[in-house]
């Protein structure tokens with residue numbers, strides 16, 4: 524049976540797909556709000572071990588058509604290493620149509636257009652990408668290792684390489700003092716950077732990272748409550764009037780108080796009406812006990 528190095532994380536939309544661990548942990552591991560890979564030392568797994576896992580996965584699930592390369596950012600691997608993995612996946616899984624992985628902004632920037640195009644041609648065609656915020660000072664505060672202009676450049680390059688991007692934004696990330704700048708900077712970035720899917724998450728801090736997260740802010744961090752998060756959500760969607768391309772929007776991650784789904788900008792008005800209904804108490808929020816990461 525295919526064995527994994529735990530803990531194992533994957534995007535909710537990859538829950539029914541084959542997962543192969545190409546790396547362990549996250550090559551960056553410094554975002555102050557994130558505890559996912561604190562217990563793991565970043566490791567590039569040997570190509571032989573990964574190919575054996577692919578053989579095992581294919582023997583258990585020969586009809587798999589979608590594969591997620593874990594852990595935190597398989598895009599950190601050298602391109603020739605990734606190509607070997609992708610070629611073996613294609614060899615062992617005849618129905619393969621899509622390979623995806625998490626991609627750090629810095630690692631996407633490091634890959635050339637030619638490398639990304641080559642990877643896309645070998646079916647690495649979906650990247651999960653944490654924007655978190657488009658506000659430069661906030662990105663610095665949370666140690667994201669990224670800037671809005673760097674993210675714009677990387678996302679434009681991925682688009683040119685015909686890769687699809689599923690991006691996330693974290694509501695509540697700036698607290699009560701900086702929320703408007705957080706949302707407005709994010710809107711500005713999203714209006715320039717082409718993405719295919721957008722999800723909003725709600726800030727959820729594990730106890731182990733709470734002190735380091737709070738210490739990054741110059742003044743005492745004041746958390747947003749659910750009503751303030753709805754105001755952030757409203758301002759975000761209200762201002763996404765034009766986008767480089769149609770975006771499939773979701774806020775159905777378990778961290779969210781309000782689940783929303785639609786296409787942007789087409790469904791803007793309907794999504795805003797749903798947020799309004801929640802603000803007025805006619806649409807209920809997800810109870811606390813059902814929230815999490």
Ligand code: SF4
Pocket residue numbers: 549550551552553554557558559560595627653
């Ligand atoms: S948010 Fe992503 S890039 Fe940042 S530490 Fe966590 S896994 Fe790594």
